[in-house]
Amino acid sequence: MLYAWYFRNALVRVNYTNLQKDIHETTEYLGAFLRNLLLDEKNELHNRNLHISGLLNKEKVDIESVLSEKSSDFSVKTTIHIHRLFEKFGFDEVFGRSAVMELLELKASGASKLLSNLVKADIIEPVSGHGKGKYKFKK
Known part of the structure; x- marks a missing residue:
């Protein structure tokens, strides 16, 4: 097995x-x-x-279920990045590339690639009304 x-x-x-x-x-x-x-x-x-x-509180449990439902083949490093992002922003806070760069200590290209992959995996979604390139976690 x-x-x-x-x-x-x-x-x-x-x-x-x-x-x-x-x-x-x-x-x-x-x-x-x-x-x-x-x-x-x-x-x-x-x-x-x-x-x-x-x-952890209920929001932390929910990110685990979101990740397991999406069943994307994220690397361990990416999964840790997702957890750190979720720990900081939860389901309700909006974030952009610069916040990802600062929190995860990534360069602009790495942060952009991570955000792109999370959008493709349906983990985060773009939001409007907060400026260009802003996202939040999908429930």
Whole structure:
């Protein structure tokens, strides 16, 4: 049985920290995956165990469901960028390329590419009335 989605999420958990919410990086899930793969252990691997939803408010849970529904093959780095953007802006705040550049420490081309990919994946949408090139997360 393939566990590509679990592996991806385990890699995210290895790199995700939110000190304000007392969430720390953990290798627990990646370790279970690798022990199954390399040592033929029989650890149960469920994506629901990787979710930090119980520790975060409802908006944070919703971004996880949005990402899993879209099932885009984002890299671990892009997924972390999405989480950081959502943590800062949520569903209701509007943001543009310069805010993405500042928050994620990306150059203009990298920020533009990320925004373009998120629009194509239907994760964010352009908004009007706030100037050109403004976006918000889709619910």
